[in-house]
Amino acid sequence: MNILILDEHTAAHVAELFRSFSDTSRVRILSAILGKEQNVTGLSQQLGITESAVSHHMRGLRQMRIVQARRDGKEVYYSVVDPHIIELFEQGVRHVQE
Amino acid sequence: MNILILDEHTAAHVAELFRSFSDTSRVRILSAILGKEQNVTGLSQQLGITESAVSHHMRGLRQMRIVQARRDGKEVYYSVVDPHIIELFEQGVRHVQE
DNA sequence: TGAACAATTGAATATATATTCAATTGTTCA
DNA sequence: TGAACAATTGAATATATATTCAATTGTTCA
Numbered sequence: 001m002n003i004l005i006l007d008e009h010t011a012a013h014v015a016e017l018f019r020s021f022s023d024t025s026r027v028r029i030l031s032a033i034l035g036k037e038q039n040v041t042g043l044s045q046q047l048g049i050t051e052s053a054v055s056h057h058m059r060g061l062r063q064m065r066i067v068q069a070r071r072d073g074k075e076v077y078y079s080v081v082d083p084h085i086i087e088l089f090e091q092g093v094r095h096v097q098e
Numbered sequence: 099m100n101i102l103i104l105d106e107h108t109a110a111h112v113a114e115l116f117r118s119f120s121d122t123s124r125v126r127i128l129s130a131i132l133g134k135e136q137n138v139t140g141l142s143q144q145l146g147i148t149e150s151a152v153s154h155h156m157r158g159l160r161q162m163r164i165v166q167a168r169r170d171g172k173e174v175y176y177s178v179v180d181p182h183i184i185e186l187f188e189q190g191v192r193h194v195q196e
Numbered sequence: 197t198g199a200a201c202a203a204t205t206g207a208a209t210a211t212a213t214a215t216t217c218a219a220t221t222g223t224t225c226a
Numbered sequence: 227t228g229a230a231c232a233a234t235t236g237a238a239t240a241t242a243t244a245t246t247c248a249a250t251t252g253t254t255c256a
């Protein structure tokens with residue numbers, strides 16, 4: 001099955017998708033919410049990243065539809081729902097862990 | 099199967115891997131060499147990227163062991179050999195093309 | 197209502213990255 | 227050998243990105 005040379009537009013989208021996973025903090029955030037959904041303060045504390053930084057990352061991940069937000073009172077819980085995204089991410093992790 | 103929260107070090111490696119695919123030019127280069135191996139000039143012409151830029155990208159991809167170089171006379175041919183890498187990349191492409 | 201807390205936002209800043217340009221290296225072949 | 231071409235390299239530059247800080251928004255509950 002051949003993927004022909006991707007046009008600029010498609011390639012830009014593919015790059016954008018992978019860019020979601022291309023930062024250490026985001027990778028740690030994603031690994032944390034894969035197990036179970038987490039709120040911003042929880043992530044901030046577990047990972048040692050300021051709430052602001054976490055929130056900025058979540059905005060990007062939300063825009064890319066990588067994560068979903070669910071508000072519960074004052075807290076906003078984030079999770080990854082799309083199984084394709086989970087599979088893609090875990091495949092990257094597995095490749096590194098060998 | 100749970101991936102626990104990744105430590106900084108592992109997360110940095112995962113991020114580094116995905117970063118290989120996080121640029122439009124690199125995505126197009128990779129899509130081009132997936133079909134069959136290509137030399138720098140060929141890539142440069144097909145993609146409209148200077149040879150220098152292609153070469154710089156290839157250096158990064160080589161260092162990440164995403165691509166392999168093979169010299170034939172004056173030309174250097176690049177290819178992707180690791181099936182895990184191919185699968186990871188194609189999975190990203192497929193996700194975008196839906 | 198207003199105090200307390202969680203989360204978001206925008207601007208500022210520091211750092212990383214992609215690209216270009218010019219010079220250099222490697223290879224072939226007349 | 228040396229001309230011709232392919233590829234690489236390093237420095238310069240422009241752009242993108244992550245993080246911080248301070249201010250703001252949203253929600254709860256006494």
